Amino acid sequence: MNTVLPPSEVPLPPASGAWREGDPPGRRQWYERDAPLALEAGGEVPGVRMAFETWGRLAPDRSNAVLVLHALTGDSHVAGAAGPGHPGPGWWDGIVGTGRALDTDHWFVVAPNVLGGCQGSTGPSSLAPGGRRWGSRFPFLTQRDQVLVEAELAEALGIDRWALVVGGSMGGMRALEWAVSYPERTGALLLLATAAAASAEQIAWANIQLHAVRGDPNWRGGDYHGADPGRGPHAGLGLARRLAHVTYRSEPELQSRFGRTPQATEDPWNGGRYQVESYLDHHAAKLVRRFDAGSYVTLTEAMNSHDIGRGRGGVRAALSRVTARTLVAAVDTDRLYPPSQQTELAAGIPTAGRLRVIESPYGHDGFLIEVKQVAALLTELLSRTAT
Template identity: 65%
Template sequence: MGGWVEGDPAGDRRFLDLPAPFELERGGSLPGIRIAYETRGTLAPDGGNAVLVEHALTGDSHVVGAAGPGHPTPGWWGGVVGPGAALDTDRFFVVCANVLGGCQGTTGPSSAAPDGRPWGARFPEVTVGDQVRAEAALADALGVQRFAAVAGGSMGGMRALEWAVRFPGRVAGLFFLASTAVASADQIGTQTTQQAAVRGDPRWRDGDYPLDAPPVDGLDVARRIAHLTYRSAAELEARFGPRLQEDGRFAVASYLQHHGAKLAGRFDAGSYVVLTEAMNTWDVGRGRGGVEAALGRVTARALVAGVDSDRLYPVEQQQRVADALGVPLRLIRSPYGHDGFLVETAVVDALLRELLAG
């Protein structure tokens, strides 16, 4: 299993244990949860300099920093977090938590249940709202009553928006990037197909696989499907076209295999299924009178941005949020598709500076 398990090096992770039962929006509960998180910088005496950064589907709490024990990859948004960056850690107290249902230290399917065995198939369904309520408990424990900003892209953008709607008094600034207010049929269709690839691996065992024999082949294929939605068709054509390698394989197929194997080496298949399902059920307007009514609750200063070549979360989805919030949509021009929110760090850095300067 490619995620973090008890006994592995903790790296920069810290942990918050919430021993009380945690009730879930879609029914059921967890007897207690653990939240893995990292912080950078120092919290001001008035607590007003805290910024919450929300990771995407296969991200984690290691938003900035080098690879090392406990961290197989370097910080995923190091271009915008750190000394001198938009989220200047000499100025801001930056918080990033691994999401509920994840596999990098926060309670998820690979975590130990009360009987000592991994939760596996017994792990209940979680929602974006559940994940945000867990993060709110972390903020309480850290002494943060109001964030100067909550920022995230993709799945992280969903949580950032949920924060601004659910806890308007706790969010001064909202940075909503390359995401949506409600899952579309296209996104649900893509993600349920990825789930089918995971479940089709014989080692899946209905979700109760041993952690030393995970369904890596299914996760590999799921990631290949996902990666096609993360990059643009124009970029793939320019980089690979129909070119064959010396071994007779299409270059683009080799590229996708590389990314599939890479994820299978650092992530858990059970978390992949749980988190994509949380994304499938995402609708900020559910129980709130619809999307526009829900966004009417937002009081935060908001900056909404999208990537012009994004085919996973096309810009009309960010336009809907921008229109409801009464702000202009900021376009990031990039050939990299959805991954532009991670690749185009100079533009993202400038947008974050603009939001925080307000």
């Protein structure tokens, strides 16, 4: 029988090398699947576990459950107040909590770590049957595989219908998959800075990042996990993050914030760095400390696979299946997921209404940073949602 382990019985997440150091065990729970998971692309994953966190209480009639889906390098730790010993602030603290748009005095908020990730859910750094880490043997995943396990988690929690499913970027891809695969289980839907299908340019940016990781000699074909933790493909992952981070921000922001200013006392003409270079170095180092390169590759390929219309008669036919009350929002300066993609979503989803635009200098990351505007969208959507 598939089970949800209560917090008191939760073992520590699998050690996955240097990127886990300093990450204290949280009050995460796990969903465990008994049978191997058969994958859309073929193959299977035995022993699937999905880490998740919850906030608030499920109402007796189970009508107040909200599913929050994280982006590429996010995790289940949406908000900080999950309990004693928890690892610090969450990535959407301004949205989830008492008195916030997702008020946890009213809503029961659930956030899983995506399948293929490295923050407690089964992924390339997890132990495979036989005791070695999956590494290169970890199979190709799609967003639909990931959503299938999320749907099982919902069943295990006794949630037959979400009042709301919300996600941005990669999380928005999964939120859309929810609304198309399980319309009867998705009451409302908020899609932020996401797309109906990964575009040629998004696949192109991803391609360069995949080459950066796999080109690192310490990648070892994906089987670096058993090696000295200090010798993972950190340079390659850092390079991928630098590139990705530029796509997450806007050109005017970088220019107005950093311009041509050298970093502190450094001299760019003598081996020193400009401020913007130091900024990218910082974000690269931060990711390398907390994220597994194998998961980065697996999740990036899963994002590339995203096409809501695959096997459903195309994008328009798939979008027409959505019955959830929907809001679609673009960030006006997003150069990675340009507003044309959200225009397509808003036009194609029958219940979506007009496209909403988040005004922000920050580009794609606006969906993480512009908390007030995202909160207003949630409040509007939830005020229309019967509970």
